Amino acid sequence: MNRYVLNETSYFGAGCRTELATEVKTKGYKKALLVSDRVLASCGVLDKVKEVLNNAGIPYDEFLEIKQNPTIKNCQDGLEAFKKSGADFIIAVGGGSVMDTSKAIGIVNNNPSFADIKSLEGIANTVNRSVPIIALPTTCGTAAEVTINYVITVEEENRKIVCVDPKDIPVVAIVDAELMQSMPAKTIASTGMDALTHAIEGYITKGAHILSDMYEIQAIELIAKHLRGAVKDKNIVDMEGMSIGQYVAGMGFSNVGLGIVHSMAHPLGGVYDIAHGVANALLLPIVMEFNVPVCIDKYGNIAKAMGVDITNMTKEEAAKAAIDVNIPQTLRELNIPKEGLPRLAKDALADVCTGGNPREVTYEDILKLYEIAY
Ligand SMILES: NC(=O)c1ccc[n+]([C@@H]2O[C@H](COP(=O)([O-])OP(=O)(O)OC[C@H]3O[C@@H](n4cnc5c(N)ncnc54)[C@H](O)[C@@H]3O)[C@@H](O)[C@H]2O)c1
Numbered sequence: 564m565n566r567y568v569l570n571e572t573s574y575f576g577a578g579c580r581t582e583l584a585t586e587v588k589t590k591g592y593k594k595a596l597l598v599s600d601r602v603l604a605s606c607g608v609l610d611k612v613k614e615v616l617n618n619a620g621i622p623y624d625e626f627l628e629i630k631q632n633p634t635i636k637n638c639q640d641g642l643e644a645f646k647k648s649g650a651d652f653i654i655a656v657g658g659g660s661v662m663d664t665s666k667a668i669g670i671v672n673n674n675p676s677f678a679d680i681k682s683l684e685g686i687a688n689t690v691n692r693s694v695p696i697i698a699l700p701t702t703c704g705t706a707a708e709v710t711i712n713y714v715i716t717v718e719e720e721n722r723k724i725v726c727v728d729p730k731d732i733p734v735v736a737i738v739d740a741e742l743m744q745s746m747p748a749k750t751i752a753s754t755g756m757d758a759l760t761h762a763i764e765g766y767i768t769k770g771a772h773i774l775s776d777m778y779e780i781q782a783i784e785l786i787a788k789h790l791r792g793a794v795k796d797k798n799i800v801d802m803e804g805m806s807i808g809q810y811v812a813g814m815g816f817s818n819v820g821l822g823i824v825h826s827m828a829h830p831l832g833g834v835y836d837i838a839h840g841v842a843n844a845l846l847l848p849i850v851m852e853f854n855v856p857v858c859i860d861k862y863g864n865i866a867k868a869m870g871v872d873i874t875n876m877t878k879e880e881a882a883k884a885a886i887d888v889n890i891p892q893t894l895r896e897l898n899i900p901k902e903g904l905p906r907l908a909k910d911a912l913a914d915v916c917t918g919g920n921p922r923e924v925t926y927e928d929i930l931k932l933y934e935i936a937y
Pocket residue numbers: 600601602603606608630631632633657658659660661663701702703704705706707710711712713714742743744745746747750754757832839840
């Protein structure tokens with residue numbers, strides 16, 4: 564059995580944020596809680612969305628207290644803001660951190676017995692759908708606008724929990740590359756590598772399926788084609804290519820799972836607050852190498868999607884070409900202490916994404932991979 568959960572409606576194209584007003588009116592929503600963060604409020608991105616709401620006379624309150632790698636407190640404060648506002652829907656404007664917090668707010672508001680958030684880890688037996696969410700992504704990485712997942716940090720345990728719940732999926736996704744152009748180049752690079760990691764892990768994951776393969780190969784093609792140009796000068800053609808590439812990757816992986824690049828990236832965020840995309844970029848080639856014995860054919864397809872001419876290559880050479888992603892940094896350069904690696908390995912082994920990895924892994928395997936990344 565295979566199940567696919569996708570948005571009810573999604574919009575693409577530079578400037579498509581104006582559709583927000585039409586959607587709100589058509590759905591009959593009355594008042595929004597506009598969820599975003601301080602950086603987006605100060606760099607003008609949030610204003611672009613507020614302009615649409617103001618022009619259409621749609622009332623809203625704002626909640627902006629969300630940090631990167633959002634915490635349980637961020638979610639609980641957001642829930643309080645939602646209740647106080649009298650809103651009947653959420654507009655999430657931001658990267659994965661903002662969209663994930665919005666999902667937690669929406670789910671807990673309608674399923675109050677999960678107010679501690681921690682009990683939502685893994686596949687929770689919530690009963691009611693989330694408060695309706697309209698999501699406008701501002702990074703080109705997580706695809707949280709189309710995924711059924713959200714990732715929250717339990718601060719007192721320095722641990723990230725992954726919550727998987729089809730009831731949290733945003734009703735509408737509005738993917739407007741103009742909201743992404745203000746990202747610093749290094750954020751485009753790191754979130755873009757998150758998207759590439761989703762596409763590759765979603766393609767080789769144990770649960771991969773004909774439909775998800777179709778999405779992931781297309782996503783790899785788009786990201787390989789557009790990421791460099793987007794980082795270089797943020798031109799709208801490449802930014803749009805990235806905005807769609809990351810979304811298409813999400814259409815796939817959200818429905819089939821990921822692998823241990825993500826399991827190993829989550830503790831780096833939970834314990835050391837490393838940006839998610841930076842952690843993925845560093846781990847991706849190392850984990851790909853580890854998975855070679857069970858993925859060699861699929862790696863050839865990945866190389867081909869990346870634009871490599873594999874006609875005269877052996878399977879091994881094609882796989883090597885797929886893995887040849889630059890490693891930008893090491894864990895040492897990110898100031899991760901070597902004695903912290905066993906704890907990271909323990910958390911990574913327990914992560915929800917580990918079950919999806921195509922090759923079986925042990926604690927010792929994961930520790931060894933962290934050591935290579937060190
Ligand atoms: N829900 C999912 O399916 C899913 C998938 C992958 C990752 N995640 C989670 O998402 C989080 C990471 O999200 P992210 O990588 O999108 O980054 P993010 O949301 O943490 O944003 C990173 C930084 O960039 C800023 N920023 C965002 N958009 C900007 C813009 N347009 N201009 C200027 N600055 C901007 C933010 O304010 C923030 O400071 C992690 O917690 C990760 O675990 C979730």
